[in-house]
Amino acid sequence: MPAAQPRANYKLPQVTALFWALKIAATTLGETGGDLLAQTLHLGYAAASLLFLTVFAVSLAAQLRVGRFHPALYWTVIAATSTAGTTIADFLNRGPGSGTSTDGGLGYGAGAAVLITGLALVFGIWKLSGQTYDVTGITSLRGEVLYWSAILLSNTLGTSVGDYLSDSSGLGYRGGALVIAAVMAALLAAHFFTRISGILLFWLAFILTRPLGATVGDLLSKSHDKGGLGFGTWGTTAVLLILLTAGIAHSHNRTRTLDDLETTLARDRA
Numbered sequence: 328m329p330a331a332q333p334r335a336n337y338k339l340p341q342v343t344a345l346f347w348a349l350k351i352a353a354t355t356l357g358e359t360g361g362d363l364l365a366q367t368l369h370l371g372y373a374a375a376s377l378l379f380l381t382v383f384a385v386s387l388a389a390q391l392r393v394g395r396f397h398p399a400l401y402w403t404v405i406a407a408t409s410t411a412g413t414t415i416a417d418f419l420n421r422g423p424g425s426g427t428s429t430d431g432g433l434g435y436g437a438g439a440a441v442l443i444t445g446l447a448l449v450f451g452i453w454k455l456s457g458q459t460y461d462v463t464g465i466t467s468l469r470g471e472v473l474y475w476s477a478i479l480l481s482n483t484l485g486t487s488v489g490d491y492l493s494d495s496s497g498l499g500y501r502g503g504a505l506v507i508a509a510v511m512a513a514l515l516a517a518h519f520f521t522r523i524s525g526i527l528l529f530w531l532a533f534i535l536t537r538p539l540g541a542t543v544g545d546l547l548s549k550s551h552d553k554g555g556l557g558f559g560t561w562g563t564t565a566v567l568l569i570l571l572t573a574g575i576a577h578s579h580n581r582t583r584t585l586d587d588l589e590t591t592l593a594r595d596r597a
Contacts, residue, residue: 338396338471339462340578342529349574350533353402354482354540356567357409358489359548363560365414372418379411387475391468398578402571404475412482412537416442420487435491442484449476460526478533485537493542499554500546507539 340346365375386404393400419438422431432438453460458470465474492503514532517523548563549555558566 337463337466338390338393338401339465339474340396340398340401342463345574345578345581347532347536349402349571349578350405350536351540351543352567352571352574353405354409354485354537355544355547356406356540356564356571357411357413357482357537358486358541358544359560359564359567360406361410361413361417361486362544362548363564364410365417367560371423372414372421373423375414376411376418379407379414383407383411383479390475391471396582398575398582402575402578405478406571408475408479408482409537409540412479412484413486413541416483416486416490419483420490435487435495439484439487439491442480442487446477446480446484449473449480453477460530462529477530481530481534482537485534485539486541489538489541489545492538493545500542500549501554503542504539504546507535507542511535511539 361375361379364370364378365372370378383404386400386407390397390400390404416438418432419441420432420435433441450460453473456469456473458467458473459465462474465471489503489507492498492506493500496503498506511532514528514535518525518528544563544567545555547556547558548560549557551557
């Protein structure tokens, strides 16, 4: 994976096992949280998307203003991209209502094509901008804006892929989750045993955590007659929120410890 940058410059988290655990938890929470508002509470995909995009815009503005990495703020933005991605994808694929069938939407194929085009456009602009794809080396405002644009689109695309695997491919929630997990295991093996670019592997894994979250979230929350485990959107969302909060607290304590150590070392050198 990408090499770490000096701590004095970083606003984004270091890529560790904790990072991936929190990313999967946040994307799974995004699936159940998005479904909670749009479907369970019947807000509808259009209205829920506007609400989550507002949360994303507010939290992103705060993230862009800070000068250092703040775990709670960073993961709030990630969760916002995931919940917004859930409802935006459902809006594109199924239409503005809160049902699970296509009602004026584009369908999974056309919806995915739109999102893939948008994501490719972001990465194309990113390349032309001269900013690094290495997330541990992003220190400029332009690079961070491109980073978050790619995340929002990749989380939206991942929802479409996860829903297609769960609903239309015949794999079901469990089968879809197993397929995505197997692909991610292959990417992990490629990281350790091949010379494939770590940056490329990072972004592939980053994108795939979203359909993994989508399928796992549906598996946990959907009813037994739909192939799920029947925990419901309320219960699943609450448990995931607790787990994510605990992980963020651990990340905050670890970040504070490392910052204190860095300060002490700098004082000793002076």
